[in-house]
Amino acid sequence: MCFSSDQHPPLPPRSSEVGQHGPTELVAADGTQLAAYDAVPVTRRGASLVLLPDIRGLHPYYTDLALCFAQAGIDTVAIDPYARTAGMTARDADFEFLPHANALSGEQVLMDAHAAKARLEERSDDPVFTLGFCKFGGESWALAATDLGAAGCMGFYGMPGRVMDVVREITAPVLVLAAGADKATTPQQNAAYDAALTEAGVEHEFVEYDDAPHSFFDKQYAFWETACEDAWRRILGFVDAHR
Numbered sequence: 718m719c720f721s722s723d724q725h726p727p728l729p730p731r732s733s734e735v736g737q738h739g740p741t742e743l744v745a746a747d748g749t750q751l752a753a754y755d756a757v758p759v760t761r762r763g764a765s766l767v768l769l770p771d772i773r774g775l776h777p778y779y780t781d782l783a784l785c786f787a788q789a790g791i792d793t794v795a796i797d798p799y800a801r802t803a804g805m806t807a808r809d810a811d812f813e814f815l816p817h818a819n820a821l822s823g824e825q826v827l828m829d830a831h832a833a834k835a836r837l838e839e840r841s842d843d844p845v846f847t848l849g850f851c852k853f854g855g856e857s858w859a860l861a862a863t864d865l866g867a868a869g870c871m872g873f874y875g876m877p878g879r880v881m882d883v884v885r886e887i888t889a890p891v892l893v894l895a896a897g898a899d900k901a902t903t904p905q906q907n908a909a910y911d912a913a914l915t916e917a918g919v920e921h922e923f924v925e926y927d928d929a930p931h932s933f934f935d936k937q938y939a940f941w942e943t944a945c946e947d948a949w950r951r952i953l954g955f956v957d958a959h960r
Contacts, residue, residue, distance in 0.1 A: 724778060724932075724935045725778065725781055725935065725936055726778060726781055726782040726785050726934065726935065726936065727785075727934065727935065727936040727942070727945035727946070727949065728785060728788070728936065729785050729786070729788055729789040729949045729953070730789060730949060730950075730953065731788045731789065732760060732762065732788070732789055732790045733758035733759050733760035733761070733762070733787065733788055733789070733790040734758070734759040734760070734788075735756060735757070735758065735759070735784055735787045735788060736757045736758060736759045736787070737755060737757040738754075738755055738756045738757060738783075738784060738787065739754070739755060740752065740753070740754055740755075740780075741753050741754065741755050741794075741836075742805075743794075743796065743829070743832040743833060743836055744832060745825075745828040745829050745831070745832045746828045746831060746832070747825075747828055749800050749801050749825075749828070749829075750800060750805070751796060751797055751798070751800035751829055751832065752775055752796075752797040752800065752805050753775075753794050753795060753796045753797065753832075753833060753836070754775065754779070754780045754783050754794070754795040755783075755793075755794055755836070756780075756783035756784045756786060756787035756792075756793045756794075756795070757787060757792050757793075757840065758787040758788070758789075758790045758791065758792060760790055761790055761792065761841065761843065762789065762790030762791050762953075762956070762957075762960075763790075763843055763844075763960050764790075764791050764792075764843050764844055764845075764846060764868070764956045764957075764960040765791065765792040765793070765794075765834075765837040765838075765840075765841065765843045765844070765845045765846070766786055766791050766792070766793045766794070766837075766845070766846050766847070766848060766956075767793075767794055767796065767830050767833040767834055767837070767845060767846070767847045767848075767867075768782065768783055768786065768793050768794065768795040768796070768847075768848055768849075769795075769796060769798065769826070769830075769847065769848065769849035769850070769853035769856060769857055770795065770796075770797070770798070770808075770849070770850060770853055771849075771850040771851035771852065771853060771932075772814055772815075772818050772851050772852040772853070773808055773812065773814045774797050774798065774799045774803070774808035774812065774814055774817070775795060775796065775797035775808050776808050776809070777809075779795045780795060782795070783795040789949075789953060791846075791956065792837055792840055792841060792843065794833040794836050794837055796829050796830070796832075796833045798821055798825070798826055798829055798853070798856075799814070799817040799818075799821065801820075801821075801825060802816070802817045802820045802821075803817045818852060823856065823859055823879075826853075826856045826859075826860070827860065827863050827864075827865060830847060830860055830865055831865060834865065834866075834867075843960065844868035844959070844960045845866075845867055845868060846867060846868050846869045846870070846871065846955075846956055846959075846960075847860050847861075847865070847867050847869075847870045847871065848870075848871040848872065848873075848952070849871075849872050849873075849875065850872070850873045850874065850875075850934075851873070851874060851875065851876070851901070851931070851932075852875075852876060852879075853872075853875070854872030854873050854874055854875020854876065854894075855872060855875035855876040855877065855878070855879030855880055856875075856879060857870050857871060857872045857875065858870050858872050858875055858879070858880045858887075858891055858893070859879055859880045859883060860889075861887040861888065861889035861890075861891050861919075862880070862883040862884075862886035862887045862888065867889045868889065868890075868959050868960060869889055869890040869891070869892065869955060869956065869959040870889050870890075870891050870892070871891070871892040871894070871952060871955060872891075872892070872893060872894065873894045873896075873934055873948070874894070874895060874896045874899050874901070874902060874931050874932070875893070875902075876901065876902055877902065877906050877907065877909065877910035877913075878906070880910070881909075881910065881913060884910075884913045884914060884917045884919065885917045887914070887917065887919045890919075890920040890921060890922075890955070890959050891914060891919060891920070891921040891922075892921070892922050892924075892951065892952065892955045893907070893910065893911065893914075893921065893922065893923045893924065894924050894926075894934075894948055894951065894952075895907040895923070895924065895925040895926070896925075896926055896929045896930055896931050896932075896933055897925050897926055897927040897928050897929055898927075898928050898929060898930050898931075899929075899930065899931045900930075900931060901931055902931075904925065907923075907925055910923075911923040922951065922955060924947075924948075924951055926941075926944045926947075926948075929941055929944050933945070934948055
C-alpha cells in the first residue's frame with residue numbers, strides 16, 4: 718500500500734487560487750471511458766500536468782494533489798488507469814487494485830495519457846508534463862520514451878524495472894524522486910537506473926532522500942517535512958526549467 722486512506726499530500730509553495738475543478742470523464746483512443754479530475758489554476762505558471770496515481774488508482778489523495786498543483790499554478794488532469802477492467806467504481810479503501818494493475822499494459826497507460834494531454838491542450842498551449850507514483854512513477858518515466866510529446870516526465874519512488882528496457886528510447890527530460898528506505902525498490906536498483914540514464918545521455922535529475930520510506934510525500938509525516946518541501950522545490954524547478 719502506498720498511502721493509508723487518511724493521508725494527504727503536503728501543500729506546495731502557493732502561487733494561484735484554484736479555478737475550475739472537479740471530476741470529469743475522458744475517452745481514450747480505444748473508446749474506453751475513464752474517470753479523471755480537473756484542477757485549473759486561476760494564475761497559470763505556464764505548464765500543464767498529467768497526474769498518474771499510485772497502484773491504487775485515482776484515490777482521493779490524488780484529487781487532493783491535483784488541487785495542490787493548481788495552487789502552484791499548474792493546470793492538472795489526474796487520471797484513473799483501471800477503467801478497462803474495473804469500470805468507474807470508486808477507488809476507495811475497499812478497491813481491490815492488484816488484479817487491475819496486473820492486467821494493465823503500457824500501451825493502455827499511453828492512450829490514457831494522450832486523452833488527458835488532449836484535455837489540457839483544449840485549455841492552453843502550455844507544455845505538458847507527467848508525474849506518477851509507485852507503479853505509475855515507472856509508467857510516467859516510460860512515457861518519456863513514447864510519442865506522448867511530454868516536456869518532462871517525473872516519478873516518485875517508481876519501479877526502474879518498468880523503464881530500463883527503453884532507457885535508450887527516452888527523448889524527454891526525466892526527474893527521479895527516490896526513497897532511500899523504500900522496501901519496494903532498493904537503493905541499488907535506483908542507482909542502476911540513474912547510471913543507465915547517464916550512460917544513455919538522457920537529461921535527468923536523480924534525487925534520493927536518505928532513509929525516507931516509500932510514500933513519504935505526505936503532510937502527516939512530520940519527520941519528512943523537509944524532504945516533502947524539497948520534493949516540491951525539485952518538481953517546480955524541473956517544470957520551470959523545461960516549460
